[in-house]
Amino acid sequence: MSTGAGVVPAQAYDRRRHVLDLDDFSAEEIGEILETSVSMKEVLGRAIKQVPTLRGKTIVNLFFEDSTRTRISFELAGKALSANVVNFTARGSSVEKGESLIDTVRTLQALGADMLVMRHSESGAPYLVAQHFHGSVINAGDGRHAHPTQALLDLFTVYQRLGRIEGLKVVIVGDILHSRVARSNLWGFTRMGAQVVLCAPQTLIGPESFWKATWPELTISSNLDESLTGADVVMALRLQKERMEGGLLPSLREYSRFFALTAERVALAGPQCLVMHPGPMNEGVEIMPDVATSAQSVIEEQVANGVAVRMALLYRLAGE
Amino acid sequence: MSEKQILAADDIRRAVTRIAHEIAERNEGVANVALVGIRRRGVPLAARIAAVLAEIEQVRVPVGILDITLYRDDLGLRGPAPVVHATAIPFDITGRTVILVDDVLYTGRTVRAALDALTDLGRPSRIQLAVLVDRGHRELPIRADFVGKNVPTARDERITTRLHEVDGGEDGVFIVRQD
Numbered sequence: 001m002s003t004g005a006g007v008v009p010a011q012a013y014d015r016r017r018h019v020l021d022l023d024d025f026s027a028e029e030i031g032e033i034l035e036t037s038v039s040m041k042e043v044l045g046r047a048i049k050q051v052p053t054l055r056g057k058t059i060v061n062l063f064f065e066d067s068t069r070t071r072i073s074f075e076l077a078g079k080a081l082s083a084n085v086v087n088f089t090a091r092g093s094s095v096e097k098g099e100s101l102i103d104t105v106r107t108l109q110a111l112g113a114d115m116l117v118m119r120h121s122e123s124g125a126p127y128l129v130a131q132h133f134h135g136s137v138i139n140a141g142d143g144r145h146a147h148p149t150q151a152l153l154d155l156f157t158v159y160q161r162l163g164r165i166e167g168l169k170v171v172i173v174g175d176i177l178h179s180r181v182a183r184s185n186l187w188g189f190t191r192m193g194a195q196v197v198l199c200a201p202q203t204l205i206g207p208e209s210f211w212k213a214t215w216p217e218l219t220i221s222s223n224l225d226e227s228l229t230g231a232d233v234v235m236a237l238r239l240q241k242e243r244m245e246g247g248l249l250p251s252l253r254e255y256s257r258f259f260a261l262t263a264e265r266v267a268l269a270g271p272q273c274l275v276m277h278p279g280p281m282n283e284g285v286e287i288m289p290d291v292a293t294s295a296q297s298v299i300e301e302q303v304a305n306g307v308a309v310r311m312a313l314l315y316r317l318a319g320e
Numbered sequence: 321m322s323e324k325q326i327l328a329a330d331d332i333r334r335a336v337t338r339i340a341h342e343i344a345e346r347n348e349g350v351a352n353v354a355l356v357g358i359r360r361r362g363v364p365l366a367a368r369i370a371a372v373l374a375e376i377e378q379v380r381v382p383v384g385i386l387d388i389t390l391y392r393d394d395l396g397l398r399g400p401a402p403v404v405h406a407t408a409i410p411f412d413i414t415g416r417t418v419i420l421v422d423d424v425l426y427t428g429r430t431v432r433a434a435l436d437a438l439t440d441l442g443r444p445s446r447i448q449l450a451v452l453v454d455r456g457h458r459e460l461p462i463r464a465d466f467v468g469k470n471v472p473t474a475r476d477e478r479i480t481t482r483l484h485e486v487d488g489g490e491d492g493v494f495i496v497r498q499d
Contacts, residue, residue, distance in 0.1 A: 015400075032403045039387060039404040048440050051390040081390075312404070315390070319401020 018130045018137045019313055021146035022187035030155065030192060033312050037156050040311040043080060044304075054083035054318055060113040062104075063140070064090045064120045069279055069303055070140050070149070074117045077310035086113075105129050115317060118142075123180075136317040144178050150278050151184035153309040155192060157302050158233055161274055166193035171227050171269075173199040173259055174237030174286050177206055177248075181278045182237060190215055199227045201259065203248045224259055231269040235276040236261045236287045252285055261287045266296060274298050323480075326471055327493035332452065332483075335468030336365065339450050340372035342466050346448075347417055350377050354416045356384040358434050359405055361423035364485035365452060369421060384409030386420070391433035407437070414442040419466075423481040423493075425451040428462035453493055455479050471495070 022030070043051055059078040061071055071087065078085040088108070095104060101120075108116065115136045118126045123143030130137040141147040159165055170189050176182045176198050189196050197219040198205060205211075208220045221227045228234060239255065249255050266275060275287075275297040283289045292299055327335070344350050350373050357366030363385050370383045385408040395401060420434050431449060438447060450466035455473040471493075473479065478496040482489060 036404045039390075039406045042406050042408075043390070046441065051440070052436065053390040053395060315395075315404065316401045319395055319399070 017317065018126075018139075019148050019317070020126050020130060020137065020139045022148045022151055022184050022191065025148075025187070025191065027191050027193070030152070030188065033152060033309070033316065034156050034159050036312040036315065037152075037305070037308045038160075040080075040308040040315075041305070043311070044308055050080050050082060052082045053315055054078070054081040057083045057114045057318060058112050059083045059085050059115045059117060059314065060108050061085065061087045061140075062108070062116050062118045063088065064095070064118075064125075065141070067119055067140070069306065070119065073303070073306040074138075074140060074149075074310050076307045077314055080307065081311055081314055083115075083314070101125065101129065102132050105133050109133055109135070115314065138313065138317070141180055143180065144183075145180050146184045147180040147278075148184045148188075149306070149310055149313060150181050151188040152313070153302055153306040154181075154185055154235065154276060154278070155188050156309050157276065157298050157305050158274060160305070161298060161301075162232060165189065168194045168232040169197065169230055170194045170233040170235065171197045171199055171224075171231045172235045172237065173224055173227070173261070175204050175239050176200045176237065177204045178240040179237045185235070186215060186218070190217065194233075195219070197221060197227045197231075199224050199259070201249070201255065224265060225268055228265060228269040228273075231273050233274045233276060234261065234266065234269060235278070236281075237278065238280060239282055239286050241282075256285055260285065261291045263288065263291055263294070266291055266294070271296065276302060279303065321499055322497045324495045324497075325492055326495055327453070327469060329491040332468070332491045332493065335452060336368045337372050339466045339468060340369045340376065343369070343419060343448075343450065344373065344377050346465070350379050350381050352415075352417050352445075353419060354382045354384065354411060354413060355419050355421055356386050356409060356413075356434075356438065358420060358422040358430060359385060359387045360486055361481050361483050362386075362421045364483045365423060365450075366419075366421040367485075369419075369450065382411040384411065384413075386434055386437055388430060388433040388437050391437045393429060393433070407441075409441060412442060413438065413444045415445050417446045417448065418444040419448045419450050421450045423452045423483070424479050425449070425454045425462075425464050425467075426457055426479075428458045428460035431462050432460050452481065453479055469493075 061074055063071055075085050117138045117140050119140040120142050123145035125142050126137050126139040139146055172182050199221045211218055277299045281287055347353055355366040355370055357363035366383050370381050374380050387405045387407045389404045448465040451464045452468040454464055454467045454470050480494045480496055482492050484491055
């Protein structure tokens, strides 16, 4: 077992301290998190949506990159467990005065942070922080590398809807090259025994050999219509315009023509197929508005489930 | 390790029946009573008490399940966080007499957590406690209203309850001594 950035040794699962990616999670551990998430969802359905479990713990949301749903989701999760939640955004902080990442982390530690939830545009940044922080670090998205909590909430959403993950055909379509969501979902879905298909224009996926080296059982395709046959889940990724260097796509219109989720395409998979998207969506580019709001879409459920899954993770990390 | 049986299947059955009668008597019927079993072995015990009440009082009392993991005071003290199982109380507890059911009463910390969990879900008019075995050594000012059997124990002994719904096989309560 190795971690993506190769900095921190993989944690034995019964002594997990950090959640950096899903590569060091066993199927058993993921299963336990999914089960605990069911209970957390029950808590969120109550009139009083709060339990005292993490009273007195301090969680810092350390966001160096913009985020709406992930940050709010972590904030709600921490508060539902009665933790003190502090939001840190790079803008307006000493980072603008040139404070380094490690100095920032040492400062937060001195201020009494027990857990750091961290988003950063540099791949591997949370691994560096984990080496310098005495508490737990949760990766809330690092560059193109990993977004493990998004993958866990995707797994949870599929598991709640379809009752299993093993044996499902999961198609991930879009800007795979720039997508940390795709990579963490690959670890999660393959570890739980699903069959994953990555579908993208060749310029947005890179060489097949790169993927096959880690996931030999993976299917790579640039034909979405073909990939959708027999699919149980199709997940459209956001076209990451802000990460896109020139020349990867002829035009957004051309991309849409071949790779957007339209009602006709989803019909190829059949009415049982779940439609997912990690958000934020470019409606009309990678997914059509009518598909995003159709009965097959579980996109809003993904967002709601995110709070429950993050509660389950915060709870587990506090138990060490 | 030695194991001594203190309650056999028949003893458990009689204890459950007696507790059900006491519940009906103490509350002058069970019209306003609900049972809530604490995971795991309080759950089948609550169901058994409800079955006896259905027979003797002709009333089906609502039965719920409480998982107290999120209310424990020892998270981080006992190793990895255990999986949290669902709480399922599909009725409004506000205004009812809720009877918490568990297999063994020991330090009282589980019951303390259960009281917190329950009051987060509503405002019962009264909460009572029924246990199959009270083994003493309370660390909190908590007592049971209905007790199957009082069993004097030493702190280094363990009480093991086996109920067929959870453990399979035959019912029994045992004292386990480490030799």
